[in-house]
Every structure is written in C-alpha cells, then in structure tokens.
Amino acid sequence: MTASGDLSGFLDVGSEFKGELTFEDTLRIDGKFEGTIRDGRLLIIGESADVNAEIHVSAISVRGRLRGSVHAKERIELHAGARCQCDLDTRVLVVEEGAMFEGGCSMSGAPASRELTPVNAATGSDKVKRFITPE
DSSP: OOOOSOEEEEEOTTOEEEEEEEOSSEEEEOSEEEEEEEEEEEEEEOTTOEEEEEEEEEEEEESSEEEEEEEEEEEEEEOTTOEEEEEEEEEEEEEOTTOEEESOEEOTTSOOOOOOEEEEOSSTTOOOEEEEOOO
16 A cells, blocks of 8 residues: 555654544654544554554554554555554455564454355365355
8 A cells, every 4th residue: 555645744753742633645653653543544654653542544554563443444454564453443454474463353344254165176085175155
C-alpha cells in the first residue's frame, strides 16, 4: 500500500505526541504516539514508530511497533519488521513474513466464508485428502 494522495501530517523520529489526532488523507508516524487516531484514509506506521492507540481509519500500513486496537474499514497490512500487539478489525488483513502479530482479529465486512468440503484427491487406496470450497 502506498500513499497516493496528499500527506496530511507527519510525526518524525524523535517526536512524541499524546492525545487525539484526526486527519483527512495520509498520515505517517515515525516517532512516538499515544492516544486516539480517527477518520483518516491511510495511516502509515514507519519502521521507527512506537504507537499505542485506538485507531479508526480506512487503511493502515505497519512497519514499526503498534499496540492497542485498530478498526480499518478497508485494509490492514503488517509488513516485515512490524511488531503488532493489538486487536484488529478489518475487511482485508495482509501479514508479510517477518511481521509479528499477537492479539485478536475480526474480519467484519468480509464476504461470508463457505464451508470446506473434504475431497479424496487420490485414486485407489491412497487416503490423502484436500479441502476445497464448494462451487
């Protein structure tokens, strides 16, 4: 996920902020933040970021440390190096190899999952089974 719009704000390395933060398009955090973040389109948590917050945005991309809770209407991406200890609620969750996630995840708004049906994938006496979704 890349920032395609205007950067609404930037919290650089060495900066600390506590409180409630709102933004319109894209916000990048590379410093420390504690509090609540609301209403933005894309929140980027950089490699050096340390965020402890309740977050309500459309999408979030995480490479640093994140604690708290995240409600993303569209998408959450945890990239390699991310350290996420929180509860997530989103339609789409992407976790790259090398990311650490500890907490709960709710996929609200996601299409209803279909039950898996066991299918015999081999012939004869082979008992190997695979699971596929019914059509």
